[in-house]
Amino acid sequence: SQQGEEDPQALSIQEGENATMNCSYKTSINNLQWYRQNSGRGLVHLILIRSNEREKHSGRLRVTLDTSKKSSSLLITASRAADTASYFCATIRGFQKLVFGTGTRLLVSP
């Protein structure tokens, strides 16, 4: 399977703390994306980082990419209860197809 692995599988933190999720993938990539899924809902695109980028920011999100280790991390700073969701990394396989990682379930308690 080309599916990426994410860790941790589940993460529980308090509001205000930072949350870090890691993603490892198996094949060479042009870009890596992070998506968020609220329980029982569809996915929302968060950020895309290209293979020639090492770090990217968007609001409270910071994504890093290490192509030599085939890994990426997503950092959410100053987390809020509304950040509670599952987070998936995704890479492109073949033409257009996204392959999603196993996901990290984040719980942010007030």
Add this chain to the structure above:
Amino acid sequence: GAVVSQHPSWVICKSGTSVKIECRSLDFQATTMFWYRQFPKQSLMLMATSNEGSKATYEQGVEKDKFLINHASLTLSTLTVTSAHPEDSSFYICSAETETLAKNIQYFGAGTRLSVL
């Protein structure tokens, strides 16, 4: 912008009946639409890719006759689960992509929870 509407959000049906799920891109024309299946607490598994006016491309292990996909226009794709059985119960999610907005980024519907009794 980039809104994808999926309908219905929840459907319960009897075993042996067929269920149709619609996926519409509301404010853009989707060159490609995708259908995924997701089991509880698991990741999304791609079922098929469809381009407007052509036959869908199914992933290995997905039954074409069981999951019928029609992509009749640039804004509408449908997934029909034929002769549904309890093992077809799952969360089905569609997504759409268009290079006019952003290459490789998919915009997702809210999903359809199918329960087959």
